[in-house]
Amino acid sequence: MVHPPLAATALLLVASPFIGSFLGTLAYRMPRGRSALGGRSACPACGVTLGPADLLPVLGYAWRGGRCGQCGVPISRDYPAIELAALAAAVWAVMVLPGWQGWAVCVLGWFLIALAAIDLRHFLLPDTLTLSLVTLGLALSVLGILAPGLAWPVQPVDAAGGALLGFAVLTVVGMVYRGLRGRSGIGLGDAKLLAAAGAWAGWQGLPGVVLIAALSALAFAGARGAWTRRLPRSGDPVPFGPYLALGTWLVVLYGPMAFGF
Numbered sequence: 001m002v003h004p005p006l007a008a009t010a011l012l013l014v015a016s017p018f019i020g021s022f023l024g025t026l027a028y029r030m031p032r033g034r035s036a037l038g039g040r041s042a043c044p045a046c047g048v049t050l051g052p053a054d055l056l057p058v059l060g061y062a063w064r065g066g067r068c069g070q071c072g073v074p075i076s077r078d079y080p081a082i083e084l085a086a087l088a089a090a091v092w093a094v095m096v097l098p099g100w101q102g103w104a105v106c107v108l109g110w111f112l113i114a115l116a117a118i119d120l121r122h123f124l125l126p127d128t129l130t131l132s133l134v135t136l137g138l139a140l141s142v143l144g145i146l147a148p149g150l151a152w153p154v155q156p157v158d159a160a161g162g163a164l165l166g167f168a169v170l171t172v173v174g175m176v177y178r179g180l181r182g183r184s185g186i187g188l189g190d191a192k193l194l195a196a197a198g199a200w201a202g203w204q205g206l207p208g209v210v211l212i213a214a215l216s217a218l219a220f221a222g223a224r225g226a227w228t229r230r231l232p233r234s235g236d237p238v239p240f241g242p243y244l245a246l247g248t249w250l251v252v253l254y255g256p257m258a259f260g261f
């Protein structure tokens with residue numbers, strides 16, 4: 001097993017809020033058809049270009065009191081939340097998985113954060129992100145063949161099977177739902193995200209991912225219903241991506257649930 005030096009892991013943790021800042025920009029720009037790479041970050045209200053202090057993760061937000069320094073318009077809390085989430089994912093990953101595998105799972109976590117953030121705001125899981133995750137998961141599974149020190153716990157055939165099965169399961173569920181209810185509830189984006197889960201965790205991980213996603217979605221809907229004292233209407237759009245992301249994260253970190261067999 002290849003272990004990155006401690007200094008490199010420290011660097012990863014220091015860099016992760018800045019990666020989170022990039023993820024926040026990505027989550028804002030991608031659904032609007034804009035590149036996250038080109039162009040300086042600017043206030044969406046007055047257009048003033050953000051300075052170096054504003055671009056400091058979390059601290060920049062706190063320093064300005066959560067408002068644009070130029071026009072005083074509140075800045076979305078999504079930004080510091082995503083920056084903290086990116087840091088939390090990095091800490092969590094390197095604590096649970098030693099060596100380079102923790103780094104790989106950290107990258108998975110950053111993708112999942114961007115996907116969850118976009119789905120929460122736009123009910124959308126961009127192909128660029130889901131299909132990149134499928135590719136990365138498959139690539140990790142064959143890495144051990146090329147370099148034995150970089151062996152990934154999921155075999156290539158299990159990863160490929162997981163990607164196909166994950167996609168097939170939610171595509172079929174979506175079709176059945178559409179047939180019964182006359183409108184779409186589960187999108188192809190969800191199916192591609194479950195394909196990514198299968199590519200990373202292997203087909204053996206899929207029951208755990210779906211179970212965690214379904215239970216956490218129900219728990220959240222119940223908690224929100226109790227909080228707002230309103231029963232959720234069946235027509236309310238519910239993003240399923242964040243729950244699938246949570247299931248994927250937990251199963252890749254802690255292994256598939258055995259269910260006694």
Ligand SMILES: [Zn+2]
Pocket residue numbers: 043044045046047048068069070071072073
């Ligand atoms: Zn402004």
